[in-house]
Amino acid sequence: MKFFLDTANLNEIRDVASWGILDGVTTNPSLVAKETMPFPDLIKAIAEIVAGPISVECISEKAPEIIREGRELAKAAPNIAVKIPITIEGLKAIKVLSGEGIMVNTTLIFSSTQALLAAKAGAKFVSPFIGRLDDISQDGMGLIEEIVSIFENDPYPTEVIVASVRHPRHIVDAALIGADICTVPYAVMEKLVRHPLTDLGIERFLKDWGKVKK
Numbered sequence: 001m002k003f004f005l006d007t008a009n010l011n012e013i014r015d016v017a018s019w020g021i022l023d024g025v026t027t028n029p030s031l032v033a034k035e036t037m038p039f040p041d042l043i044k045a046i047a048e049i050v051a052g053p054i055s056v057e058c059i060s061e062k063a064p065e066i067i068r069e070g071r072e073l074a075k076a077a078p079n080i081a082v083k084i085p086i087t088i089e090g091l092k093a094i095k096v097l098s099g100e101g102i103m104v105n106t107t108l109i110f111s112s113t114q115a116l117l118a119a120k121a122g123a124k125f126v127s128p129f130i131g132r133l134d135d136i137s138q139d140g141m142g143l144i145e146e147i148v149s150i151f152e153n154d155p156y157p158t159e160v161i162v163a164s165v166r167h168p169r170h171i172v173d174a175a176l177i178g179a180d181i182c183t184v185p186y187a188v189m190e191k192l193v194r195h196p197l198t199d200l201g202i203e204r205f206l207k208d209w210g211k212v213k214k
Helices: 010-018 029-033 039-049 063-074 088-099 112-121 130-135 140-153 168-177 186-193 196-209
Strands: 002-006 024-026 054-057 080-085 103-109 125-128 159-162 181-184
Touching: 002 010, 002 186, 010 039, 010 186, 024 181, 039 054, 054 103, 063 080, 063 088, 080 088, 088 103, 088 112, 103 112, 112 125, 112 140, 125 140, 130 140, 140 159, 140 168, 159 168, 168 181, 168 186, 181 186
Parallel strands: 002 024, 002 181, 024 054, 054 080, 080 103, 103 125, 125 159, 159 181
Antiparallel strands: none
16 A cells, blocks of 8 residues: 655655655645645756645636646646546546546545546545544544445546545555555654554663663
């Protein structure tokens, strides 16, 4: 399974990239709004750090405008994936942009039928939002299992990005199901590395090392 970082913060991206495990980045308007750098400069700066896909969201709502915006966003770097919410107008734009060789990440997926339609329209990625489903007492991980099964039964080149990840267990379950990618906030990414028994083990080793004759 690949790991994307769900952020637009350059310091977070540089840090996780230095771990040697970063496969891509996903952004959205809310994440970009937290940063002070002008949007075009920010995307170019991210592209200088990350070789894998960088998802950048379209904010237009009608297909012709989405297509124009998607084409402009894709010019920023060869690894840009244009994020398009799943709507009828979005599907029209996905068909055109994917046909032009532009990577499309279909976002705000909350059902397996939405994921299936996006895949058929040519999306490179689909992003089901599991945390937001969990928030309203629906089974977010069950949705991932459905989508992965559908794509296995009728193979599509579309990759499943598990989005709206809230905690490490989401990532473990996604890996067990066979999802292609998890996009993870920085705080959750740090939690993946840490374990109290690891910390305790290091503390004990260092304490005992202090007793070694040198």
